[in-house]
Amino acid sequence: MDQQKLFVQIALHSWNTQIARAEKVFNSYSESEFYKQIAPGKNRIIYLYGHLAVYHDLLKETLGLDTGKYSVLSPLFLQNPDNQESEMPPVKELKAIWNEVHCDLKELFNNVAPEDWFKRHNAMTDADFEKDPSRNRLSVVLNRANHVAYHLGQVVLVKPENI
Template identity: 25%
Template sequence: MEITIKMILSQWQLAIQRLSATVDELTNEQLKKQVANDRNTGVWILTHLIIVNENILKVTGFGEPKHEALAEQLANGKQPDTNELRTTWNETNERINAIIANVSNEKWLQKHTSVSEEDFEKDTTRNNLMIVFSRLLHMMYHAGQLGLLKTKK
């Protein structure tokens, strides 16, 4: 199982690097554009990813989110400052990566806080590692959307 944990965490790091590279390539104006007609903007997607990725810490019990105010901004239709958002993205990833780098293999395989003991006994894949794995897949979906913004001037 140790190799599986290592592979998933390695892919997490790679996904963060790739998505960060895409964000770095995009101008602030490109991030403010919609990925397609009547779809979310790059700013919305990046804000959403910060919120969802930080939530990993809460759901696993490894820490607490620091940027919960961003969720309120999204709900109220307000877009955060793009430069501040870029900084928050990088800081959030550094913080998450520092925390998960020190998690033991045993803790990765424990139940997360959103599942009951009874349900976990029925399905032990509802563990902390699967939270990271599901967020990894989610992040890559949005990375594809952000990639579409590269063609928008």
């Protein structure tokens, strides 16, 4: 197999694995459990669900693949921590957003040519990229996969068992 293609496959596998795990864990909770905190005084599941969905919607822009659709939700889920008094969109609506965002990303990712994954992302300048070509689109995706894992480790804490 072409080396570039192989590496893209490895990196996207890391992303896909985390998204699949996240979906499995979030979907295992009832609607009322979405309002539980992961630990006393910390974020609720619904917040982290919206946080990941809106951050990944924005990922399309960071990668320069498309414009985000849900920037209106950024103040609620990205710019501020969870607040029990803020009005949340219904879980059902967030589920529709999550599914749409990740379906869109899947399609967008499938259409990126292997060599284009190694181009710079929109959050850095041409000059910076010349200095460090390892900070490309693929490294952003790996970084986001780690970010999903980070919050997933928190979301599982609402389960009764210790995992």
